[in-house]
Amino acid sequence: MSQVNIQRSIRWQLDNLTPAMVSTFCDIAELEPMTEDEFRDWWSDWTWDGLDYLLVARGESEEPMIEIDLREGSSLSGNYGHAGIPGSRGGSMPGGGHRQLGVGRGASDEEKKEAVAQRRKERDEEEAPQGAPSYGDYPKDQAQFAEWQKRTATMAEDIREKVLPYGVQAEALEQELTSAYEGLAQAWIQAYDQIESLDKSASGYDEAKAQILRQAEEVQQKTEQLVQRLNRAQEGGLAGTYIMGAGIESPATVTVGISHPEGRHHEASVRSTISMFEARALEQVPNVHIAPLPEGRARACCSGDIIEVRRDSPAFVIAHETGHAIEHQSARVATLAQMFLEKRTAGETAKPLGGGYAADEVAKPDKFPSPYCGKIYDRGSTEIVSMGLTYMSSNPAKFAKDDPEYFRFMVGVMRGL
């Protein structure tokens, strides 16, 4: 049954209500008895599962017809305190709305907001998984953050030690490759210099030129082989990512939106990134909308829950941008990231990133694996979670070795400790 048909059905049902139907419905939904008019008024805040009750009340169905997949609206949505409708958001639970919240119809907006906030607090307490943090209690200042770091250190260090053995070979190969690139550049410079010095009118010119180019090609082939070895070594390093996923009790899930067919290629990377988080680490199921990068721009970016990426962006770039979307939607994650950045860069002055960055892109580099980790944004966003996820999804072993504190911080964030 499509959503449109169901909505038509609801209207039809409401136009053909009988006192017996309303009475049966109120019994099933455990509501106080209502007149038909009161019922129509109540139903204006309609629900999907309410429709099921109505059909049962009419005797048209003995079992619920619709498979309900309710999701609660987030604290940031206009539907908080409501359950969602399949595939979308909005609506409210039977017996929900103002009645459930205990406010009258004539209550002011302020009173309704207060009632929603109270209900939210109660429900968080009722539904919080055992051992999960209370989101009202995550660190709010550096003293609390220091306590949090101490509390999470043991478990995070345990994971770090398991991951460390992977990926060391890749690091050595990366250094070797840097030298190889320089050798390659020199080989081509020499080749073209030699060709320039040849006498073009001489009889053996073509053969001599081909010989010179072959020599440079050989250097290029060796460099390419080294790149292939590095790729294989990095795959070994990726074994660490499996360990990162091990032991997670209840992986977080994500609602993925895709605005371009090519975005489908990246859906698995988004889901894989989110599944490295315990569900309890995030206050809500995050949304990530995958969109193509506008023409002419080479840098992937994120705005709210929309990530703009290239069609061939590697998985760790998707992880990076997904990190921004998570930070945007989770007050817990965002606050922890700000605390960590603040702690690590205390006393530092922001400097321009320089190079390929715009003049107003500044960072406090600390001793992060990349100065970019310490990038400062005007509105409190950070690169902490995004860069952490970049490392976690590409070579967590190297990350664990290069910056143990940052690695442990990410484990604490992702495991909801």
Place this chain on the structure above:
Amino acid sequence: MITLSIAGDEYFYRGEWEGPDAAIRRVLTMLSDTITVTPDMGDPVYVIGHQVAEMLGARVISYEPPPEVPGRVY
């Protein structure tokens, strides 16, 4: 002006070069296909272009990074 290819898409290197042009093109092609563009690179076109310039002893005369888009994080 040099065209740089990253993962199949072509970008203009928005800078001017002074150096052995043919060698730059050759190495640029190799590097743009093998260097992994990471999110912390800034403009990858700049990074790869400059890396090649440095290796070859070429001089970069000018370069203009693309402007940041307000409200975006990278």
